[in-house]
Amino acid sequence: xxxxxxxxxxxxxxxxxxxxxxxxxxxxGIKGKVLVVTDDGVPQEYSQKIASQFENAFIYTVPQGExxxxxxxxxxxxxxxxxxxxxxxxSVVACGGGVVGDLSGFVSACYMRGINFYNFPTTxxxxxxxxxxxxxxxxxxxxxxxxxxxxxxxxxxxxxDVLSTLPPRQISNGLAEAVKMSLTSDxxxxxxxxxxxxxxxxxxxxxxxVEIKRKVVEQDEKxxxxxxxxxxxxxxxxxxxxxxxxxxxxxxxxxxxxxxPMCSEPVHARLIPVLQKLNLKTSTSxxxxxxxxxxxxxxxxxxxxxxTIVVEEVGTCEIKKMTAEELKQKLMIIREG
Amino acid sequence: xxxxxxxxxxxxxxxxxxxxxxxxxxxxGIKGKVLVVTDDGVPQEYSQKIASQFENAFIYTVPQGExxxxxxxxxxxxxxxxxxxxxxxxSVVACGGGVVGDLSGFVSACYMRGINFYNFPTTxxxxxxxxxxxxxxxxxxxxxxxxxxxxxxxxxxxxxDVLSTLPPRQISNGLAEAVKMSLTSDxxxxxxxxxxxxxxxxxxxxxxxVEIKRKVVEQDEKxxxxxxxxxxxxxxxxxxxxxxxxxxxxxxxxxxxxxxPMCSEPVHARLIPVLQKLNLKTSTSxxxxxxxxxxxxxxxxxxxxxxTIVVEEVGTCEIKKMTAEELKQKLMIIREG
Numbered sequence: 001x002x003x004x005x006x007x008x009x010x011x012x013x014x015x016x017x018x019x020x021x022x023x024x025x026x027x028x029g030i031k032g033k034v035l036v037v038t039d040d041g042v043p044q045e046y047s048q049k050i051a052s053q054f055e056n057a058f059i060y061t062v063p064q065g066e067x068x069x070x071x072x073x074x075x076x077x078x079x080x081x082x083x084x085x086x087x088x089x090x091s092v093v094a095c096g097g098g099v100v101g102d103l104s105g106f107v108s109a110c111y112m113r114g115i116n117f118y119n120f121p122t123t124x125x126x127x128x129x130x131x132x133x134x135x136x137x138x139x140x141x142x143x144x145x146x147x148x149x150x151x152x153x154x155x156x157x158x159x160x161d162v163l164s165t166l167p168p169r170q171i172s173n174g175l176a177e178a179v180k181m182s183l184t185s186d187x188x189x190x191x192x193x194x195x196x197x198x199x200x201x202x203x204x205x206x207x208x209x210v211e212i213k214r215k216v217v218e219q220d221e222k223x224x225x226x227x228x229x230x231x232x233x234x235x236x237x238x239x240x241x242x243x244x245x246x247x248x249x250x251x252x253x254x255x256x257x258x259x260x261p262m263c264s265e266p267v268h269a270r271l272i273p274v275l276q277k278l279n280l281k282t283s284t285s286x287x288x289x290x291x292x293x294x295x296x297x298x299x300x301x302x303x304x305x306x307x308t309i310v311v312e313e314v315g316t317c318e319i320k321k322m323t324a325e326e327l328k329q330k331l332m333i334i335r336e337g
Numbered sequence: 338x339x340x341x342x343x344x345x346x347x348x349x350x351x352x353x354x355x356x357x358x359x360x361x362x363x364x365x366g367i368k369g370k371v372l373v374v375t376d377d378g379v380p381q382e383y384s385q386k387i388a389s390q391f392e393n394a395f396i397y398t399v400p401q402g403e404x405x406x407x408x409x410x411x412x413x414x415x416x417x418x419x420x421x422x423x424x425x426x427x428s429v430v431a432c433g434g435g436v437v438g439d440l441s442g443f444v445s446a447c448y449m450r451g452i453n454f455y456n457f458p459t460t461x462x463x464x465x466x467x468x469x470x471x472x473x474x475x476x477x478x479x480x481x482x483x484x485x486x487x488x489x490x491x492x493x494x495x496x497x498d499v500l501s502t503l504p505p506r507q508i509s510n511g512l513a514e515a516v517k518m519s520l521t522s523d524x525x526x527x528x529x530x531x532x533x534x535x536x537x538x539x540x541x542x543x544x545x546x547v548e549i550k551r552k553v554v555e556q557d558e559k560x561x562x563x564x565x566x567x568x569x570x571x572x573x574x575x576x577x578x579x580x581x582x583x584x585x586x587x588x589x590x591x592x593x594x595x596x597x598p599m600c601s602e603p604v605h606a607r608l609i610p611v612l613q614k615l616n617l618k619t620s621t622s623x624x625x626x627x628x629x630x631x632x633x634x635x636x637x638x639x640x641x642x643x644x645t646i647v648v649e650e651v652g653t654c655e656i657k658k659m660t661a662e663e664l665k666q667k668l669m670i671i672r673e674g
Contacts, residue, residue, distance in 0.1 A: 071408060110484050111483065111484065113559075114486070150450055
C-alpha cells in the first residue's frame, strides 16, 4: 500500500509493505552518504539491514529512551556527521521509534540548515503517528518537545513485519494513538477496535491511521489549527508523562488515559472496554501539581487558556478552551487513590 | 526608506530610518512577551531602549564574539525562555551584530518549532548583510555555521544612527560585505566606493546593499543556487576566519581578502585601492592546512569539488567549480610570508 502526503515541494510517499526493509535502498533511491540513527532497544539487524544496502553508510546508536531526546545527544550526532564529512546532499535515516525519529529528524532539520531525512519506524506508535508529519523535537529541562522544527521526511517506509519483535505492551502503546485517531476522525476504525481481532487487522489499522494523519497534516502542515485534532489526549497525557520516570508508563499509555476525561459520557463508556481489550490502564497515580506544571508548559499553550480537543461523538471532535482549574479537575478523573 | 522581501507567507519589510530605534514597538507592532538578545559589546542603551517600549520584555546578554554562537549558548537561551513561559505567540528580537542575529535567529527557529523573530542589527556588517535573508546558525567543533535553519525575520529595522558608536575598524569590516555585493551585482555601487566619500554616503550604501541582498534572497530563499553569489569571497574567507583566534581578524576583513584571488586581473587591480581606502588588509599570515580544512568543511561544499563565485567584470559574477588543489593555490595568493 502506498499513499502520498501532498505538501507542495515538501510532498512525500508513505509506503506500507511487508518486507519493505529488504528493498529500502531501491524504494528510497538515496544517493550519497547515509547516517542510520537507531537506539540500543531496536534489534541491531534492522539498522544493519538498511545500512548494508548503501555503499557509504554509518550507524549511530543512541541509548533507548526519552533521555536521548536531548540537546546533548543532538550535538553529538551533529559532531559525528561533521567528522565524517556529511554534506547537504547526504541523508539521515531514522530506524527506531518516536525518540529516534524526533531526534534524528531534528538533526536533519538543522545540519547544514536541512538535509534529506527518511523514516523507517519500527514501533506501532511511530508507524501510525510520529513518522508522518514532519514534527521533530528534543526535550529540555524536563519539558517534552519544546525545541524542534518542522522538517518533512523525503519518504516514510513502514514494514509491518518488524512489529513481530515488539512485546505486546509496546504494540498496545502504539495502538493507543490509532484509537485516538479513530475517536476524532474515523468511526469505522473505532468499530474495528471494538468488534474485531486487533492483531489480525493490524495492516488495515496502520493504513487507516496513516490516512487520517496524512489528511490532517496536508491541511495544516505547521500546526496552525486543524492539526490540533492530533493532540487529542495529549494535553493531560503529557502531564502524566512528565512523571514517567516515577510511574514507568509509555507515551501511548499516558495518551490513552489523557483521552478519557476529554470524551462525552457515551464515548467514555465505549472507550473504557477498548482500552481494557488493549490492556491499557484507565487510571494511575501521580502528583497533580507536577503534572499540572507540565500541562501548562505544553507547547500547544497560547497566552492564558489552553486549547484542548474534546470528543462528543465517535469520529468527530471540537476545540475547547480550558482554564488551568478545569484541566486540573479533568486530571483528577484519571488519578488513582 | 523601506523595502519588502517578497517570499510568500514569509515576506517581510526592511526599514532603514535614522532614529528608528525610538519607534521600534510601533514599527514592528509586536504583541506578547519579548526577549531582546544582545551581547556585552553592544551599548546597553540599545537593548534597554527597545525593551522599554514593551510591557513584558526580557533582555538576555551573551558574551561578545563568535564563542557565543554555540550549542551551549543556544540551549541556555532556550532554557531561559522556558523558565519565563514564552509561548509560540511571543517574540525574539536580535539587538546586535551577526553573532547575536545568527544565534537568536536559530533560537527563534527552534523554540516551539518556530516563533516570531525581529532583527535590529547594530553593525554595518549585519545591516548590509546578515540581518536579511533568514539564515541562522551556530558553530560546532571549530567549523563555522554547520548547524542552523532558514528562518525569516518578521521585520528588519535598520537605524544608521546606531553606527555612530562603532569604531572605524568595525565599520570597514561591515563595508567589506557591501563591496562584495557591489562587485557581483552593482557596478554603480562599486564606483561609490572608488570615487566618493564613503561615510558621507553610508545611507545610500546601506540601502543599495540591502536591495541586492533582497533580490537574491527573493529568487533563492533556501540557497539552492543563485544565492551562492552572496558567498563571493566566503569560501577562502571562512578558511582564514577559522584561524581567527590566532590572527584576530574580523569576518569582513577575512571576506575582503577572500575576494581577491577570485577576481580577474583588472577587477583585482581596482579592488586593491578600494580595500586600502577602507583600511582593509589584502594579505595575512595563516596556516594553510588548517585553513584548507575549514574550506573543505564549508557548508557550500557538495560531494567532491566546491562551487565558488568568481568576478571577471565588476557588477557580474559566475559560478566555478574548484578542486581542493585549485583552492589551495588561491589561498596562497593572500598568504603573507
